[in-house]
Amino acid sequence: MSDHKPKKILIVDDEPDVVDLLTYHLRSKGYQVESVLDPNSSIGSARSFSPDLVILDIMMPDLNGIQICRIMRADPKLKNVPIVFLTAKGEETDRIVGFENGCDDYICKPFSIKELTLRVQSILHRTSQRTADDVKRLQIGQIILDIECHQLTVEGRPIELTATEFKLLRVLMERRGRVHTREHLLINVWNYETEIETRTVDTHIRRLREKLGAEADWIETVRGVGYRMADRKAEACST
Numbered sequence: 001m002s003d004h005k006p007k008k009i010l011i012v013d014d015e016p017d018v019v020d021l022l023t024y025h026l027r028s029k030g031y032q033v034e035s036v037l038d039p040n041s042s043i044g045s046a047r048s049f050s051p052d053l054v055i056l057d058i059m060m061p062d063l064n065g066i067q068i069c070r071i072m073r074a075d076p077k078l079k080n081v082p083i084v085f086l087t088a089k090g091e092e093t094d095r096i097v098g099f100e101n102g103c104d105d106y107i108c109k110p111f112s113i114k115e116l117t118l119r120v121q122s123i124l125h126r127t128s129q130r131t132a133d134d135v136k137r138l139q140i141g142q143i144i145l146d147i148e149c150h151q152l153t154v155e156g157r158p159i160e161l162t163a164t165e166f167k168l169l170r171v172l173m174e175r176r177g178r179v180h181t182r183e184h185l186l187i188n189v190w191n192y193e194t195e196i197e198t199r200t201v202d203t204h205i206r207r208l209r210e211k212l213g214a215e216a217d218w219i220e221t222v223r224g225v226g227y228r229m230a231d232r233k234a235e236a237c238s239t
Contacts, residue, residue, distance in 0.1 A: 004170045005214050006020050006031055006032045007029055007031050007032070007052040007053065007128075008031070008032045008033075008034070008044075008049060008050065008051045008052050008053075009024065009026055009032070009033050009051055009052065009053050009055065009120070009220050010033075010034050010035070010045060010046055010049055010051035010053075010055070010111075011026075011033065011034070011035040011036070011040060011052070011054075011057045011058070012035075012042045012054065012057060012060075012065070013035070013037070013055070013056075013057040013086065014037055014038070014039065014057065014060045014061065015031045015035075015153065016037060016054050016228045017036045017069070018057075018086075018109075018213070019037065019115065022035075022055060022113075022116075023035055025117060026117070026120070029117060029121075031120075032098060033107060034049050034050070034051070038052055039060040039061070039062060039063040039064070039065075039068060040062055040063055040069060042068050042129045042215050043068065043071055043075070044058075044087075046072065046078055046081070047075070047077055047078065048085050050077070052081070052082075052127070052128075053081065053083075053084065053085070053120060053123060054072070054081055054082070054126075054211075055084050055086050055116075055120075055125055056068060056069060056083055056084065056086065056103075057085075057086055057087060058085055058086075058087035058089055058094075058098070059087060059088060059089065065085060065087065066097065066098070066101050067101055069083055069085075069098075069101050069223060070102070072102075073101070073102040074131045079141070081223045082104040082105075082124070082127055082178075083102065083103045083104055084103065084104060084105045084106070084107060084116075084119065084120065084121045084123070085098045085103045085105070085106045085107065086107050086109065086111065086116070087106075087107075087108065087132055088108065089108075095203045095227055096211065098223050099179040099181070099226075100183075100225060100226075102184070104123055104177070105123060107201070122146050122231075123177075126176060126177060126194065126231060127197060129225065136148050138170065138173040138174065140176060140218055140230075141172055141215050141218055142154055142155040142156075142214075143169075143173070143212060143215050143216050143218060145166075145169060145170060145173055147170065148197075149161065149167060152166070152169065152211075152212075154211075154212055154213060154215050155213075155214065155215070159211050160211075161208075161211065161231045164189065164190070165204060165207065165231070166209050166212070167186065167189050168204055168208060169208060171185065171188050171189055172219065172228070172229040173229055175228070175229070176228075176230075177228060177230070177231030178224050178228060179225050179226055179227070179228045180226045180227055180228060181226040182198035182201040182202070182226050182227075183227060184197065184226065185201050185226065185227070186200065186201060189201075189204075195222045199225075201227075205219060205227055206228045217230075218230050
């Protein structure tokens with residue numbers, strides 16, 4: 001692993017065999033791993049451990065993974081921690097619910113430990129790159145967003161954005177590869193605390209795509225869920 005300080009991974013799953021398997025393989029890759037078998041202890045453990053990524057089972061007694069994910073996304077200390085759902089619930093509707101509630105990836109049981117490790121690596125790689133390199137200047141393809149100068153250039157040409165369009169593009173670029181529901185974007189871009197007209201999001205996405213021109217296809221529509229900024233390197237890594 002390239003970082004001097006090992007990345008920290010928290011595993012929340014009530015199946016000891018799964019926890020032991022994941023812990024062994026992830027530690028062999030150099031990660032610092034902690035595990036929680038009791039979902040009721042998961043939030044407290046996450047707050048004290050401060051993980052870089054959480055692997056979270058969905059079907060658990062008392063407190064399920066969806067509920068834990070919602071609590072994390074509402075917690076100021078944990079809201080940006082990537083979450084990978086690991087679950088036996090593999091239907092499309094289950095995956096949509098997972099993404100709607102804020103997960104970053106969704107892996108079905110039984111799973112390939114090699115595939116899971118690659119997905120973990122790709123998520124941690126892009127989040128560490130954002131932290132280290134992309135604070136003042138974000139770039140995807142020929143799209144360059146200068147945060148300090150509040151300026152967008154596409155294929156070297158300056159593009160005028162409204163304040164809302166700039167904030168929307170920044171959220172998508174900063175969380176590249178992550179699916180955003182319309183409701184999530186309303187809260188994070190428009191600061192709405194309650195659900196209102198989600199068509200507002202669709203309208204601004206359409207305008208943003210028009211301004212991005214040939215680079216517009218970086219903004220992907222995830223049918224039935226929302227939008228994301230494509231992360232084609234990570235997709236190639238996990239397929």
